[in-house]
Amino acid sequence: MTSRPPVPDEAREVFGERWQLAASYADLLATEGVTRGLIGPREAPRLWERHLFNCAALVELLAQDAEVCDIGSGAGLPGLVLAIARPDLRLTLVEPLLRRTTFLREAVERLALTNVTVVRDRAENLPSSFGCDVVTSRAVAPLPKLLSWSLPLLRPGGSMLALKGTSAADELASARNDLARWRVASAEAREIPAIGGRATVIVVKKRESTRLGWAPTKGRSR
Numbered sequence: 675m676t677s678r679p680p681v682p683d684e685a686r687e688v689f690g691e692r693w694q695l696a697a698s699y700a701d702l703l704a705t706e707g708v709t710r711g712l713i714g715p716r717e718a719p720r721l722w723e724r725h726l727f728n729c730a731a732l733v734e735l736l737a738q739d740a741e742v743c744d745i746g747s748g749a750g751l752p753g754l755v756l757a758i759a760r761p762d763l764r765l766t767l768v769e770p771l772l773r774r775t776t777f778l779r780e781a782v783e784r785l786a787l788t789n790v791t792v793v794r795d796r797a798e799n800l801p802s803s804f805g806c807d808v809v810t811s812r813a814v815a816p817l818p819k820l821l822s823w824s825l826p827l828l829r830p831g832g833s834m835l836a837l838k839g840t841s842a843a844d845e846l847a848s849a850r851n852d853l854a855r856w857r858v859a860s861a862e863a864r865e866i867p868a869i870g871g872r873a874t875v876i877v878v879k880k881r882e883s884t885r886l887g888w889a890p891t892k893g894r895s896r
């Protein structure tokens with residue numbers, strides 16, 4: 675038996691007039707998300723604090739009408755949260771596992787989200803013509819892998835936003851050589867305010883000029 679999490683007061687603050695949509699998504703995660711093995715049963719009571727609010731913290735880094743690709747969406751974190759919080763965004767959720775893309779498509783339909791496309795594939799298999807303004811991810815892969823999956827999907831000047839835990843600064847330091855090889859414009863770990871704490875995100879910007887190169891000089895792992 676799974677229980678529906680109560681809606682905290684802060685949901686209205688974070689999701690504005692779309693808070694009920696966020697509540698329906700939280701219900702879906704707490705019920706079918708758990709029974710279908712997409713979310714651990716212990717996560718159900720802490721869905722808002724640990725998952726929805728943490729993911730929603732990214733909205734302040736997203737420009738109006740941005741095209742966002744969320745890689746390794748799983749049950750829709752952060753992709754569906756962003757689509758709910760910001761109807762101006764266009765989201766592509768990239769997830770290789772059928773069980774998860776089935777859930778994502780059903781969630782999109784049930785929540786009547788018109789700004790989401792679900793793609794069943796591995797991020798590294800997407801065509802080079804694929805271009806978006808921002809690539810998001812949470813708990814998907816170590817930074818060197820994320821760079822090699824995310825940067826090719828970005829338009830020049832676009833940003834990769836990877837939600838990470840407290841190890842973000844260490845991950846950045848250890849990936850120094852990868853960042854240099856990809857010749858990124860900038861890379862930093864940022865703490866952004868989130869309800870119930872702070873969210874840590876690694877922000878990597880791709881160069882404006884593709885001629886100066888975004889592809890690594892050697893050792894490219896695609």
Ligand SMILES: C[S@@+](CC[C@H](N)C(=O)[O-])C[C@H]1O[C@@H](n2cnc3c(N)ncnc32)[C@H](O)[C@@H]1O
Nearest residue numbers: 745746747748751769770771796797812813814
């Ligand atoms: C630990 S889960 C995290 C899911 C979600 N982002 C979250 O925070 O709950 C990692 C997800 O990345 C997906 N994944 C693994 N390799 C991938 C790849 N090469 N491209 C895209 N997604 C991938 C997995 O199928 C899985 O759904």
